[in-house]
């Protein structure tokens with residue numbers, strides 16, 4: 001078979017629950033926001049179950065959980081943004097092996113991008129603070145476009161900014177699997193993130209629980225791409 005495109009393909013990553021374990025800071029910000037209105041704190045698993053569709057959606061779920069009127073949404077969202085912006089990386093760290101994997105993939109010539117539902121200003125602040133910005137040629141946040149994941153448009157935008165064929169989207173959640181499917185991009189599932197469903201219920205071409213294994217999976221996908 002003729003070689004379709006031998007150049008290293010573009011790889012786009014999700015952020016929360018994929019490259020970084022950000023739930024502890026999101027949890028802390030939620031509870032500071034709730035304390036500010038005299039509401040009871042939420043435990044970590046509850047907040048983790050609310051992550052994935054962006055901060056406006058998360059605040060809506062927090063509000064519903066406490067039975068707070070929808071009219072409070074704008075004030076609560078503004079407070080959440082303020083609280084999160086105040087301490088975005090106090091407790092947030094890349095998952096083990098992430099920096100080494102990104103370094104290897106970049107050295108192998110893969111253009112790298114990011115597509116997250118996190119607001120883009122907070123995304124840049126976190127990437128800068130954790131010294132991750134240097135890896136990404138494209139960063140699309142939850143408010144970069146009028147629509148967010150699982151709409152495929154943000155993922156299309158991230159890949160469009162990379163000078164390469166679309167190789168794979170790497171994410172951790174139901175939203176990411178749906179987005180990949182809608183964008184018709186192969187999906188690699190990091191299984192230690194914030195998903196709520198069994199691995200088998202999320203359509204994927206690769207599932208992995210250790211970033212040390214990702215470069216080999218990518219090499220296999222690249223091989224398949226160049227053979228088709």
Ligand SMILES: O=C(O)COP(=O)(O)O
Pocket residue numbers: 014015016017050051052053054055058115116117118119142173
């Ligand atoms: O902000 C969220 O709710 C989820 O963010 P993610 O898209 O990086 O997982």
Ligand SMILES: [Mg+2]
Pocket residue numbers: 014015016017018052171172173193194
């Ligand atoms: Mg995620």
